[in-house]
Amino acid sequence: MVERQQFQKMLDQIQQDIIKMGGLVEESIDNAIESLKKQDLELAKETIQIDKKIDQLELTIEDACIQLIATQQPAARDLRKISSSFKIIHNLERMGDYAQSIANTTLTIGNDPLIKPLIDLPRMTLIVQKMVRNSLEAFIQDNEALAKQVGETDDEVDQLHNQIFNELLLLMIKNPATINQATHLLFISRALERIADHATDIAERVIYTLHGIHANLN
Amino acid sequence: MTDNEVVIKTDGLSLWYGKNQALKNVSLCICQRKVTAIIGPSGCGKSTFLKVLNRMVDLVPNVKTNGKVVYHGKNIFDDDINLVNLRTRVGMVFQKPNPFPKSIYENVAFGPRIHRKPKKDELNEIVERSLRQASLWDEVKDRLNDPGLSLSGGQQQRLCIARTLANDPEVILMDEPTSALDPSATLRIEDLVRELREKYHIVIVTHNMQQAGRVSDDTCFFLNGELVEADKTKTIFTNPRDSRTEDYISGRFG
Numbered sequence: 418m419v420e421r422q423q424f425q426k427m428l429d430q431i432q433q434d435i436i437k438m439g440g441l442v443e444e445s446i447d448n449a450i451e452s453l454k455k456q457d458l459e460l461a462k463e464t465i466q467i468d469k470k471i472d473q474l475e476l477t478i479e480d481a482c483i484q485l486i487a488t489q490q491p492a493a494r495d496l497r498k499i500s501s502s503f504k505i506i507h508n509l510e511r512m513g514d515y516a517q518s519i520a521n522t523t524l525t526i527g528n529d530p531l532i533k534p535l536i537d538l539p540r541m542t543l544i545v546q547k548m549v550r551n552s553l554e555a556f557i558q559d560n561e562a563l564a565k566q567v568g569e570t571d572d573e574v575d576q577l578h579n580q581i582f583n584e585l586l587l588l589m590i591k592n593p594a595t596i597n598q599a600t601h602l603l604f605i606s607r608a609l610e611r612i613a614d615h616a617t618d619i620a621e622r623v624i625y626t627l628h629g630i631h632a633n634l635n
Numbered sequence: 636m637t638d639n640e641v642v643i644k645t646d647g648l649s650l651w652y653g654k655n656q657a658l659k660n661v662s663l664c665i666c667q668r669k670v671t672a673i674i675g676p677s678g679c680g681k682s683t684f685l686k687v688l689n690r691m692v693d694l695v696p697n698v699k700t701n702g703k704v705v706y707h708g709k710n711i712f713d714d715d716i717n718l719v720n721l722r723t724r725v726g727m728v729f730q731k732p733n734p735f736p737k738s739i740y741e742n743v744a745f746g747p748r749i750h751r752k753p754k755k756d757e758l759n760e761i762v763e764r765s766l767r768q769a770s771l772w773d774e775v776k777d778r779l780n781d782p783g784l785s786l787s788g789g790q791q792q793r794l795c796i797a798r799t800l801a802n803d804p805e806v807i808l809m810d811e812p813t814s815a816l817d818p819s820a821t822l823r824i825e826d827l828v829r830e831l832r833e834k835y836h837i838v839i840v841t842h843n844m845q846q847a848g849r850v851s852d853d854t855c856f857f858l859n860g861e862l863v864e865a866d867k868t869k870t871i872f873t874n875p876r877d878s879r880t881e882d883y884i885s886g887r888f889g
Binding site (some may be wrong): 489496628 | 880
């Protein structure tokens with residue numbers, strides 16, 4: 418079978434760039450939560466800088482996808498892979514924005530003592546990061562089982578988010594002085610929960626790429 | 636699909652050129668008011684299939700066929716079929732524009748003059764209507780007596796389409812009708828095909844997959860004389876069932 422070398426090379430490059438973008442997003446989420454945990458304001462500022470790289474990469478990949486469609490007339494699964502790439506880079510860009518928003522919150526909280534030790538948020542972060550990594554791996558490797566697993570993990574994140582919500586609510590009821598910071602922490606939990614939703618979207622694109630059907634994995 | 640919508644139906648159609656089998660047990664329906672594209676690599680039997688539909692393939696020596704091609708409830712291989720009628724109702728446009736070495740007017744008037752012997756006024760009407768339908772009238776109305784061969788390649792092909800339309804066909808077979816044309820003439824013919832679809836049933840063989848995507852409603856993929864897959868064009872180009880179709884339309888062979 419004749420492989421379309423030029424086409425395959427361009428498609429491989431797009432996938433490489435998506436992995437790179439995913440790596441930056443993961444780093445960004447990691448830094449954002451670390452900076453919050455350690456109240457490391459410098460690290461929070463660095464996180465905000467990473468977002469610029471993520472945004473730039475999104476545009477680069479978008480241009481490459483457009484070029485591929487315009488010059489190589491992809492069809493069937495190739496076309497679905499490219500159309501999914503379009504969507505996925507948008508998901509990643511949104512994740513980057515959420516990480517940036519967490520970093521901004523860290524800066525807002527500044528050096529005020531934390532109202533509670535952070536346990537569930539870092540736990541949630543680990544799960545979310547794994548979802549991001551697995552969703553992209555599933556996309557690159559056409560791994561349907563892994564994609565479905567991402568969808569299932571989303572439920573765990575939703576549960577953790579609800580747990581954090583209830584816990585912070587109790588804290589606020591008990592001590593209204595915590596309301597300000599507790600609200601910020603709630604937004605952070607919400608941001609992580611949204612990142613997980615975007616990872617699930619990516620996993621759904623894997624199913625679309627493979628079978629041409631729009632699945633709901635959530 | 637109901638039987639009412641089917642114009643031509645092939646049933647277990649096989650064809651041999653001497654010992655060489657070019658079509659293998661092809662069963663396919665061509666539907667009303669649709670453009671059906673036939674795609675596949677060189678030698679897959681797509682042009683042969685087209686030429687069977689009006690028995691043009693009879694002109695090749697040592698051809699043997701098996702199976703049926705049913706048109707208006709009748710197998711076109713039956714002994715009592717009137718070939719002239721068949722080829723009038725199932726017209727054909729070829730790869731290379733091939734106008735007769737006659738005037739533009741005479742090219743279009745040729746068929747009706749033989750088949751129907753119309754009066755002068757009526758013939759003028761047929762010529763004008765056919766040239767209009769082929770989107771050529773405005774470009775040639777002031778020079779109908781110029782030679783057909785003096786036109787550009789794209790215009791010559793539209794003249795050939797007008798010549799086919801003048802015979803009042805029901806089905807139009809097109810064998811790679813734009814492969815000898817430049818991109819703008821190609822798009823012009825493609826637009827024309829979409830317009831003609833309102834009145835005629837069209838079967839188009841094309842090497843250009845993007846063309847199949849642009850002009851057709853249904854697409855059939857042939858490989859080594861077999862019909863691999865026939866479906867809506869949208870499905871064939873976005874989510875074909877057979878991996879061989881997928882490989883072909885993704886440009887991975889052929």
